[in-house]
Amino acid sequence: MGCRFAEIDLEEAVWTIPGERMKSGKPHRVPLAPRAVAIVREMATMRMNEFVFPGRRRGKPLSPAALISLCPGYTPHGFRSSFKDWASEVTAFPDFVSEAALAHISADKVRAAYARSDLFQKRREMMEAWADFIEPPDIFSTFPRQWRGSHAETKGEIKKLAANRATGVRG
Numbered sequence: 153m154g155c156r157f158a159e160i161d162l163e164e165a166v167w168t169i170p171g172e173r174m175k176s177g178k179p180h181r182v183p184l185a186p187r188a189v190a191i192v193r194e195m196a197t198m199r200m201n202e203f204v205f206p207g208r209r210r211g212k213p214l215s216p217a218a219l220i221s222l223c224p225g226y227t228p229h230g231f232r233s234s235f236k237d238w239a240s241e242v243t244a245f246p247d248f249v250s251e252a253a254l255a256h257i258s259a260d261k262v263r264a265a266y267a268r269s270d271l272f273q274k275r276r277e278m279m280e281a282w283a284d285f286i287e288p289p290d291i292f293s294t295f296p297r298q299w300r301g302s303h304a305e306t307k308g309e310i311k312k313l314a315a316n317r318a319t320g321v322r323g
Contacts, residue, residue, distance in 0.1 A: 153228065154213045155204040157196065165189050165276075180255045183276035185283035238285060239278065249274045 160167045167182040174180050184192070192204055200206040205214040216228055232254060239250035251258070252271045 153205055153216065153219065156202045157192075157199065157204055158202065160184070160192055160204070162189055162192065174255060176255065176257055181270060181272060183272060183279050185280045187283045187287060188279075235282060238282065242285070243278070243281060245274070245278050245281075249278055253278055
């Protein structure tokens with residue numbers, strides 16, 4: 153929640169979290185899905201301070217308590233846990249890719265010694281899939297104009313099919 157505009161390269165779609173804010177002490181690059189880039193651009197139009205998600209207190213980021221009040225029942229750790237569950241249970245991405253996305257370091261010292269890559273491109277693909285999962289693309293924008301805004305039952309069925317497709321459920 154302490155994401156700063158200066159840490160984001162919108163052209164490359166990358167958020168680089170400085171090492172001093174990471175448990176490992178090392179910088180962590182986060183690939184941004186197109187929807188995340190759009191959100192950052194939108195937040196920039198309302199910029200109040202250096203933080204992408206400003207808090208109520210002047211010069212402070214959105215607090216965990218504010219997030220919980222905006223999204224009852226969810227915590228920052230809960231969002232991370234949901235991502236990990238999705239990656240493990242719904243996708244075919246290898247576990248080590250989701251671990252890298254969460255900036256987890258292997259407890260296995262030998263494995264950690266050989267892990268030289270941050271798997272950035274694989275993590276980019278994963279983050280784009282996650283973005284599509286949590287906010288499916290608007291499939292209705294491709295429908296003929298006369299279909300939009302009507303046929304609510306059909307739209308509901310299409311949304312259900314799209315959600316099932318995203319999670320791999322058939323039927």
